[in-house]
Amino acid sequence: MQEEIIISGFGGQGTLFAGQLLAYAAMDSGHHVTWIPSYGPEMRGGKARCTVIVSDEEIGAPLVRRPSAAIVLNIPSMEAFEPTIKPGGTLVVNSSLVPQRSERDDIRVIYAPATDIAEELGNARMANVICLAALVEATGVVTLDEVKQALEDHLPARHRKLLGLNKEAMDKGAALAKAGGGG
Amino acid sequence: MxxxxxxxxxxxxxxxxxxxxxxxxxxxxxxxxxxxxxxxxxxxxxxxxxxxxxxxxxxxxxxxxxxxxxxxxxxxxxxxxxxxxxxxxxxxxxxxxxxxxxxxxxxxxxxxxxxxxxxxxxxxxxxxxxxxxxxxxxxxxxxxxxxxxxxxxxxxxxxxxxxxxxxxxxxxxxxxxxxxxxxxxxxxxxxxxxxxxxxxxGAKGREHNIITSLYLGAENLEQVNxxxxxxxxxxxxxEVRWQEYSTEDADFLLVAFGTVGRICQTVVREARAQGMKVGLVRPITLWPFPSARIAELAGRVKGILTVEMNAGQMVEDVRLAVEGACPVRFYGRMGGVIPLPDDILPELDKLDAGVASGREVQS
CATH class of the missing domain: 3.40.50.970 (Thiamin diphosphate (ThDP)-binding fold, Pyr/PP domains)
Structure with a gap:
């Protein structure tokens, strides 16, 4: 098994953290994993993305041109990564901020109104974990419980009061994927 | 613990x-x-x-x-x-x-x-x-x-x-x-x-130590040298250190270090999946360089591809080690571009084609 996952959005949307959470879950469940961010003269509101590779064997290249899955949290990310996903792969779209639909018929697409759901729950910044849960549910790369455990183990202390809410958000994201992801 | x-x-x-x-x-x-x-x-x-x-x-x-x-x-x-x-x-x-x-x-x-x-x-x-x-x-x-x-x-x-x-x-x-x-x-x-x-x-109770890089006499400095x-x-x-992957039966050898070294591990896997017997030497000490091992392998393989994120630096040491025993080709990217397996695999094909036709394969 090897999954190559790109998580992309604006700086501030938690793309890097969502990737780290996935990396922790993968590590704690005994997989090989690499997490690598895009970096440079970046800023809040600028582009932010990371690549996470989860594998059963030692990971060579930590970057890929054609990922097996992607989460796109904004329009520029949709435009950049939707065409690159491998046939048979998975795309999670934050449909609250990305109005367009994918024209691919060879990938699985889950439209998650993640920012709206997160706002209803009380914090728009949870859109990242909603999409991550949908991706995890759709791909089976790790289990939702493993991601929740990773969140519990690695959420920074200053955000601990949001733990319960984050788990609730994840359940909603996973449910969307289970239901077919038409949102 | x-x-x-x-x-x-x-x-x-x-x-x-x-x-x-x-x-x-x-x-x-x-x-x-x-x-x-x-x-x-x-x-x-x-x-x-x-x-x-x-x-x-x-x-x-x-x-x-x-x-x-x-x-x-x-x-x-x-x-x-x-x-x-x-x-x-x-x-x-x-x-x-x-x-x-x-x-x-x-x-x-x-x-x-x-x-x-x-x-x-x-x-x-x-x-x-x-x-x-x-x-x-x-x-x-x-x-x-x-x-x-x-x-x-x-x-x-x-x-x-x-x-x-x-x-x-x-x-x-x-x-x-x-x-x-x-x-x-x-x-x-x-x-x-x-x-x-x-x-x-502080030389308390002992002769003082001298540490210097200044030796004015030519003969003194030659002795230091x-x-x-x-x-x-x-x-x-x-202290020479390196790691090898799938070199035992390799027809072609990749030489790469650092990030490119690990990327070339993926290249070895993908090339072998396509039927090309490729091995990799990943130098861990760049100085001293694993010249002896590369020379040994050069006598057994058809050609070597060195991949770097520069215009061709380590490839000079590879060529010094190989001493013409087999063709050595170079592929490099610069300016912060990271070569991925899709970029490197065609370079192996070019090496293969060059060796087969007896053409000059250096690039």
Whole structure:
């Protein structure tokens, strides 16, 4: 098994953290994993993305041109990564901020109104974990419980009061994927 | 104590590994993409009761390293390409003075200010030594976060063993990425009474020690040079390190280090899946270079492809090792572009086609 996952959005949307959470879950469940961010003269509101590779064997290249899955949290990310996903792969779209639909018929697409759901729950910044849960549910790369455990183990202390809410958000994201992801 | 794997960012891991290896003092100046090395040290060294100092420049940093090393401390600095250029004069002084020191270079795109993306353009600087005079640094190159940790510990041990400068090089990708890794046990720093005999510790009740890089007499300085060369010869004989993948039955050999070294592991897998028998030699010590092993393999394979994130630097050492025994082709990307397996596989096909047709395959 090897999954190559790109998580992309604006700086501030938690793309890097969502990737780290996935990396922790993968590590704690005994997989090989690499997490690598895009970096440079970046800023809040600028582009932010990371690549996470989860594998059963030692990971060579930590970057890929054609990922097996992607989460796109904004329009520029949709435009950049939707065409690159491998046939048979998975795309999670934050449909609250990305109005367009994918024209691919060879990938699985889950439209998650993640920012709206997160706002209803009380914090728009949870859109990242909603999409991550949908991706995890759709791909089976790790289990939702493993991601929740990773969140519990690695959420920074200053955000601990949001733990319960984050788990609730994840359940909603996973449910969307289970239901077919038409949102 | 049971050690468990943690998710470590490369830069933070480099700093923590140095702390585990017993570094007493760090002097440095921030520069992307390795500022997290300083960030981690600035938090952790005071916690351990050790010294962290942000100097006013890289020139100051390396001279503080020189001073602390003369006093017998385990000491290091860290920077990225332009900053390491600034340190070369000090490194040459340290090499001549024969005191142990560790320098890390998390390479970025160059020349000049360049950019902050991953690159390997400082191979010549690390391996041929950009400072003046006749010397080499031991140059260690990591291709994963775990290897960065292991090599940092080795760097301090080799620096002490040979009283020499060890340069640890990686690129921005290794510095910024996170991987599961395990830290070695935390070594305490050496207590002052266990300072090495040559250190400048105040000469109380003993003859004074002299550490210098100034020898005005030609014959004196030649003797110093002969001693340095004898030491380098010993290092070259004893400290060559590399890793091989699938070389046993290889028709073609890849040679690559650092980030490209690990990318070429994927290339080996993908090429073999397509029926091409490819192996990989990944040098871990860039100096001393695994020339003997590459020469041996060159006698068995049809051709060699060297891949680097530069315009072709290590390939010169590969060609020196191969001495024409087989064709050596080069593929490189510059400016912070990372070559991926899709880019490298066609280069193997070109090598194969060139060998089959007997054409010149050098590029």
């Amino acid at each position: 049971i050690m468990t794997k943690e998710l470590w960012e490369g830069n933070a891991a480099i700093a923590e590994a140095a702390i585990c290896a017993g570094v007493e003092a760090f002097f440095g100046y921030p520069i992307t993409p390795q500022t997290e090395v300083l960030e981690h040290f600035s938090k952790r060294l005071p916690e351990e009761g050790r010294v962290f100092l942000q100097a006013e420049s890289e020139v100051a940093s390396i001279n503080m390293v020189y001073g602390a090393a003369c006093a017998g401390a385990r000491v290091m600095t860290s920077s990225s390409s332009p900053g390491v250029s600034l340190m070369q004069e000090g490194i040459s002084y340290i090499a001549c003075s024969e005191v142990p020191a560790v320098v890390t270079n998390i390479m970025r795109g160059g020349p000049g200010l360049g950019n902050v993306q991953p690159a390997q353009g400082d191979y010549f600087q690390a391996v041929k030594s950009a400072g003046h005079g006749d010397y080499h640094m031991i140059a260690l190159a990591a291709s994963s976060v775990q290897e960065a940790i292991d090599l940092m510990v080795l760097a301090f041990d080799l620096a002490d063993k040979y009283r020499t400068v060890v340069i640890f090089i990686a690129d921005g990708a290794i510095g910024q990425m996170m991987e599961p890794a395990e830290m070695p046990p935390l070594r305490p720093v050496r207590p002052p009474e266990e300072r090495v005999a040559w250190a400048l510790t 002969l001693r340095l060369q004898a030491k380098l010869k010993k290092i070259a004989a004893n």
